[in-house]
Amino acid sequence: MNFIEGQRTVTDDELQANDITRYHVTRFYREHITNSGYYDQLKHIVEPSLDEFGSPGNLDTSGEHDNTVVPGFQHKYPRTGLLLVTDKCASYCRYCFRKRIVGKDSDETAVDFEKIAEYIRRHLEMTNVLLSGGDPFMLSTAKLNRILDHLLPLQHLESIRFGTKMIAYEPKRFEDPALVTLFERIQSAGKAAVVVTHFDHIGEISADADRNIHLLREHGVQFLNQSVLLGKVNDSVEILAATFAKCHQIGVRPYYLFQGRPVKGASHFQVPFRRALEIVHGANHRLSGIQKTFKYIMSHYTGKIEILDLGADGRLYMRYHHSTGTEKIGKIFSRPYSEGACWLDELRDAPTNLV
Numbered sequence: 149m150n151f152i153e154g155q156r157t158v159t160d161d162e163l164q165a166n167d168i169t170r171y172h173v174t175r176f177y178r179e180h181i182t183n184s185g186y187y188d189q190l191k192h193i194v195e196p197s198l199d200e201f202g203s204p205g206n207l208d209t210s211g212e213h214d215n216t217v218v219p220g221f222q223h224k225y226p227r228t229g230l231l232l233v234t235d236k237c238a239s240y241c242r243y244c245f246r247k248r249i250v251g252k253d254s255d256e257t258a259v260d261f262e263k264i265a266e267y268i269r270r271h272l273e274m275t276n277v278l279l280s281g282g283d284p285f286m287l288s289t290a291k292l293n294r295i296l297d298h299l300l301p302l303q304h305l306e307s308i309r310f311g312t313k314m315i316a317y318e319p320k321r322f323e324d325p326a327l328v329t330l331f332e333r334i335q336s337a338g339k340a341a342v343v344v345t346h347f348d349h350i351g352e353i354s355a356d357a358d359r360n361i362h363l364l365r366e367h368g369v370q371f372l373n374q375s376v377l378l379g380k381v382n383d384s385v386e387i388l389a390a391t392f393a394k395c396h397q398i399g400v401r402p403y404y405l406f407q408g409r410p411v412k413g414a415s416h417f418q419v420p421f422r423r424a425l426e427i428v429h430g431a432n433h434r435l436s437g438i439q440k441t442f443k444y445i446m447s448h449y450t451g452k453i454e455i456l457d458l459g460a461d462g463r464l465y466m467r468y469h470h471s472t473g474t475e476k477i478g479k480i481f482s483r484p485y486s487e488g489a490c491w492l493d494e495l496r497d498a499p500t501n502l503v
């Protein structure tokens with residue numbers, strides 16, 4: 149097998165024992181990153197590394213299993229339902245936090261959409277459903293329409309969201325004219341149609357992606373972007389600022405910058421908080437107010453935590469952006485910073501010291 153570090157012979161058993169993500173890259177993405185001028189950074193997104201064999205962590209860092217209420221459907225935060233519609237992606241990111249599912253034949257994807265609709269019907273607090281996976285645009289447009297048949301009649305849903313990296317990996321997927329009809333269908337049902345793209349680096353934003361986003365925006369689709377802060381890929385003030393500025397320019401609102409998660413086989417991508425905050429603050433200094441619309445977030449078992457700053461008192465200050473318990477939302481808390489820490493669980497005391 150080809151690794152970034154060179155060719156090695158590995159057995160299937162070794163790959164399985166180490167939960168090594170399946171290797172696949174679209175021809176489009178491979179050619180695009182090769183010619184992007186950023187290959188030395190972008191190769192780490194899709195090319196396997198021997199580091200994957202030694203990175204500690206687990207395979208469900210956000211407690212997805214515990215929040216599953218119907219097979220393939222999670223309800224962690226009151227307003228949002230998360231629907232896993234497929235375990236396939238166009239290419240496989242080496243840092244994927246759902247590597248326990250993607251590229252495999254998983255039993256964690258949704259099958260019984262009527263049962264899921266029945267659950268949503270009983271939860272009037274839920275205002276939006278996020279289709280994810282895997283990448284929902286791996287499904288045919290006809291299949292996506294059949295899923296929407298179950299969701300669109302639910303009056304209390306205000307938006308249907310799609311989380312996708314397809315616009316980076318295979319932007320031509322969005323040239324399917326039936327997708328325009330699908331997005332219009334969502335809007336005709338009185339709901340916002342939202343696509344959350346996943347650009348980690350300005351070098352991933354191709355002219356094809358720009359053109360297809362432009363077309364769909366003309367049809368009323370809203371675009372947001374989420375990125376992951378990744379060592380060797382985008383852990384640079386210049387790259388991060390340029391990525392968010394480019395997103396803004398093409399009509400995609402920077403939304404979340406995720407702290408890398410301690411995923412088994414992918415934790416070598418994590419950037420320690422001190423360095424990460426220098427990058428985030430540096431990028432913010434380079435962006436105008438209308439470009440710095442992102443929050444730097446740790447998607448933790450207990451909720452989505454915004455990472456604010458490292459204080460002069462040596463404590464890391466954070467705030468719950470979303471939480472399983474709504475009483476925590478908006479509350480600032482801190483923990484003593486431990487040099488090199490990349491995740492809440494590596495900081496010492498419990499998040500009780502509210503200020």
Ligand code: SF4
Nearest residue numbers: 237240241244282313
């Ligand atoms: S596109 Fe998303 S789900 Fe698929 S491998 Fe990448 S991070 Fe994982």
